Amino acid sequence: MIANDKLVIRTIQFGLFAALFGAWYLATRTGGTLRLFLPAPELVWREMGVLMRSGQLWSSLSVTITSIAYAYVIAVAAGIAAGFAIARSRTLVRLFEPMLSGMFAVPLTMFFPLFVLFFGIGPASKVAYGATYAFFPIVLNTIAAFSNVDDLYLRASRSMGASTWQQFRYVYMPAALPVTLTGMRIGFFICIASVLGGETLAATAGVGRATALAAELMETAKLYAWIAFVVCLSVMLNLLALAVETRSERE
Amino acid sequence: MSPNMIRLARLAIILGVVLLWEVYVQLFATSSLAAAPSQVLAELWPKVLGEPRVRAAIGVTLFELIVAFVLSVVFGMLIGVLVGLTDIGRRSLYPIVLLLYGIPQAILLPLFVLIFGLGPEAKIAFGFSHGIFPVIVNTIAGMRNVNPLLLRGAAAMGATRFEQLRYVMFPHMVTAVFTGLRLAMTLTLLGVLLAELFVSQGGIGFFTLLYAETFNPASLIALILTLALLAIILNELVRMIEARFSRWKE
Numbered sequence: 001m002i003a004n005d006k007l008v009i010r011t012i013q014f015g016l017f018a019a020l021f022g023a024w025y026l027a028t029r030t031g032g033t034l035r036l037f038l039p040a041p042e043l044v045w046r047e048m049g050v051l052m053r054s055g056q057l058w059s060s061l062s063v064t065i066t067s068i069a070y071a072y073v074i075a076v077a078a079g080i081a082a083g084f085a086i087a088r089s090r091t092l093v094r095l096f097e098p099m100l101s102g103m104f105a106v107p108l109t110m111f112f113p114l115f116v117l118f119f120g121i122g123p124a125s126k127v128a129y130g131a132t133y134a135f136f137p138i139v140l141n142t143i144a145a146f147s148n149v150d151d152l153y154l155r156a157s158r159s160m161g162a163s164t165w166q167q168f169r170y171v172y173m174p175a176a177l178p179v180t181l182t183g184m185r186i187g188f189f190i191c192i193a194s195v196l197g198g199e200t201l202a203a204t205a206g207v208g209r210a211t212a213l214a215a216e217l218m219e220t221a222k223l224y225a226w227i228a229f230v231v232c233l234s235v236m237l238n239l240l241a242l243a244v245e246t247r248s249e250r251e
Numbered sequence: 252m253s254p255n256m257i258r259l260a261r262l263a264i265i266l267g268v269v270l271l272w273e274v275y276v277q278l279f280a281t282s283s284l285a286a287a288p289s290q291v292l293a294e295l296w297p298k299v300l301g302e303p304r305v306r307a308a309i310g311v312t313l314f315e316l317i318v319a320f321v322l323s324v325v326f327g328m329l330i331g332v333l334v335g336l337t338d339i340g341r342r343s344l345y346p347i348v349l350l351l352y353g354i355p356q357a358i359l360l361p362l363f364v365l366i367f368g369l370g371p372e373a374k375i376a377f378g379f380s381h382g383i384f385p386v387i388v389n390t391i392a393g394m395r396n397v398n399p400l401l402l403r404g405a406a407a408m409g410a411t412r413f414e415q416l417r418y419v420m421f422p423h424m425v426t427a428v429f430t431g432l433r434l435a436m437t438l439t440l441l442g443v444l445l446a447e448l449f450v451s452q453g454g455i456g457f458f459t460l461l462y463a464e465t466f467n468p469a470s471l472i473a474l475i476l477t478l479a480l481l482a483i484i485l486n487e488l489v490r491m492i493e494a495r496f497s498r499w500k501e
Binding site: 009013091098099109110111116192193196207211212214215216223226227235238 | 261344350354357433463466468475482483
């Protein structure tokens with residue numbers, strides 16, 4: 001029965017994708033003006049090959065990935081340090097937590113022009129913007145993780161003679177890890193989205209810039225090729241994050 | 252510390268940051284790149300908010316936001332209910348929704364502008380494509396969280412499928428759906444602003460670009476702070492509506 005269910009589910013999923021690609025293919029065969037926005041699938045496929053062979057993909061991707069890496073490392077380091085420092089005192093949590101979550105509710109995109117003004121149009125403004133955006137979910141989850149460690153465990157470990165370091169290593173870390181990891185995962189995807197978004201808005205290089213340029217020049221096949229690369233990358237990263245999370249849950 | 256002391260301390264921190272910012276800009280910064288709070292305040296009226304074109308631009312952006320938000324909520328809940336209604340539907344389509352939600356949508360922005368043009372349509376469409384996903388996801392999550400016993404109870408007492416939805420399912424979904432609505436408000440605003448900043452003819456994106464390119468940080472910060480204030484007010488509005496709809500639980 002369950003195996004049968006799975007088959008139905010897979011059929012529906014594949015059927016949906018097949019229908020989508022079929023509709024795309026048929027639309028490009030018949031549509032007149034539609035072709036301006038919707039290039040034929042095989043043209044997009046060919047353009048993806050061209051981008052890969054000509055090296056454009058790698059040069060743009062390396063700019064974007066370097067920016068994301070810098071931004072994410074900054075966000076994780078600052079977020080966990082600040083979150084841990086705040087979570088050590090109940091007063092500090094009550095003081096800062098509402099301020100930080102309030103700021104996170106405001107789309108920081110509106111501050112992007114300020115980042116460009118301060119850091120220039122190069123990768124630095126994207127790094128600063130991505131780091132700022134990713135900082136919030138990480139710090140908020142770290143605060144939640146460390147301030148929700150059960151007091152009983154702390155008192156028990158203390159009475160059994162644990163030092164501050166041992167308490168951190170053996171009580172705080174395992175108890176706080178899952179929620180902190182959730183924050184890091186959310187931060188990671190926010191970091192990718194904001195760096196790409198920043199590149200689309202104002203940049204000299206990177207995947208976002210290449211996509212915007214293809215649209216400006218009405219090279220739709222190239223535009224779809226860039227989008228296809230990013231979609232593939234994001235699907236792979238999502239699956240990776242899922243695998244990491246199920247693994248850490250099992251431990 | 253008492254709640255009042257906390258509030259006072261919070262106010263002191265904010266004032267301290269503003270003061271530091273003022274002193275730093277007055278003493279060290281170049282005037283074309285940074286502006287002190289006092290300069291921002293002086294610029295806010297009459298130069299930014301006193302300018303009718305800026306007020307019109309804020310109006311356009313709010314209009315785009317509201318249309319995109321309403322569309323996201325209507326279609327998101329519709330799709331959510333349709334997908335979540337049957338077990339097979341949920342298990343086959345929900346992963347696809349999550350997959351699409353995970354794509355960094357900023358990469359689609361140039362495509363949206365190509366298809367929908369430079370006007371408000373592209374902003375509404377892009378805001379909608381950001382806002383609809385949290386509504387779908389949270390609607391489905393809300394439907395899953397309803398205790399099946401309550402549904403079976405209602406069915407046993409002779410409720411039709413529609414009555415089960417209306418009187419059992421929907422009231423229990425309120426919390427989850429409103430979590431989705433609050434997220435949708437933030438994300439719709441994000442989408443609309445991204446599209447505005449990408450290309451704009453009369454919206455606020457036009458003015459942020461104008462102020463940034465003419466190195467007029469005081470006006471830029473004044474406009475951005477006005478927008479931030481609007482965003483906070485909209486968030487609070489959704490929260491208030493949520494409280495109104497959750498009253499039956501008390």
